Amino acid sequence: PEPFEWLVPGLRLELITGLIKTLPKNIRRQVVPAADWAAKAAATLPETPQGNLLTTVAKALQSLSGAIVTAEDFDPLRLPDHLRMTYRVMGSTGKNMGTDKNLEKLQRGLAAKSRDAVAEVAERVTSPLERDGLTSWDFAELPRTVDAQHGGNTVRAYPALVVTNPGTVRQEVNIRLMATEADQKREHPLGTRALVIAAVPSPAKYVQEHLTAQEKLILTQSPYPNLSALITDAIAASVDSVLFSMREDGMIFQKAEFETLRDRVQGAIMDNIFDAVSQTARILSAARDATKAMASANPMTYLAVLTQEKAHLEQLLQPNFMSNAGLARLPRILIYVRAITMRIQRMLEDAGRDRAATVELDQALNLFEAAGGKIPLAPHSPASQVRVRWMIEEFRVSLFAQSLGTAEPVSLQRIKKALG
Structure with a gap:
């Protein structure tokens, strides 16, 4: 839709004027009258504009006026119908x-x-x-x-x-x-x-028979309806790990490729599943610790943070989280869950420091949502959104549990850059 959002050249000046009128008052008063600033902004645009309309207009206004304007400040839904393209x-x-x-x-x-x-x-x-x-x-x-x-x-x-x-x-x-x-x-x-x-012969029965009693007990607390469903998802995650290591996009079309994939899966599936189940048991044990830490905090004093982290834990442990996240990411999910416990402990020691870090986290989440992302990720989300979704988890670790370490350098600026 991006190219069509520019409308036809004859309506472009009126379109930019209309967009300026949708800005919040604190920004709009720096670019009045709207028609004059629209004309100045339009004059800086190439004859055939490209890219995102809102981003381009925001940059033009900011450059001309010095006001801080972003694409998210506009509200295109408030434009009159004739300034919004109709598709038939x-x-x-x-x-x-x-x-x-x-x-x-x-x-x-x-x-x-x-x-x-x-x-x-x-x-x-x-x-x-x-x-x-x-x-x-x-x-x-x-x-x-x-x-x-x-x-x-x-x-x-x-x-x-x-x-x-x-x-x-x-x-x-x-x-x-x-x-x-x-x-x-x-x-x-x-x-x-x-x-x-x-x-491939299913290893589910063998895996169930060889789990320790402690593992079976911990796994009953998983988001899966039963142990069989958990192992089924671990099998799916194991196949994906081999498939995407063969082809980055997971696209194979020849029988010979499929047979190679099948043989590699068969050779690795048992180790992969036992490793996935073991990782999941550690994650669920860490989740139990996080829940205890949240229960120990005063719910009236720290209601906002406790509500946020309870939702955060649920986001990390969605049904089918193993196949959705991938086997390679399970060790990091363990870190993300442990970071919740550490955040609660540090918040009780220094609430002011937690509030300052929360401001940065909220900025990252708002940027992600403004770019169309949401947590948990929608099925089949673009690769760029998947990357930033996990960057935000690493950002949480850097803000609230630095001693656990991040998997990559991460900052608010890097998240902005990744979102384009």
């Missing part, structure tokens, strides 16, 4: 398939119809590729793309292994032709993982 999707017969001011919302709403339409066109030029109920990788290769001509245009489909009804007894793997490469990249690694799990 037309079907091949001219029928209006949908209209909205929000392009991404429109795309999400029509995603299934888009996929079906692309698949229908693509299957005209290739032997039927879509299949249901795969139990093994029984084909030589899945093409990365399928091109077809339609109405003078090239329509490109993106084949992928897609898991339906994940996590249920009715789960199955199907071959589907996706409408976009992003859809393919989102679904295909999950489908590949499911076929690997189907191809």
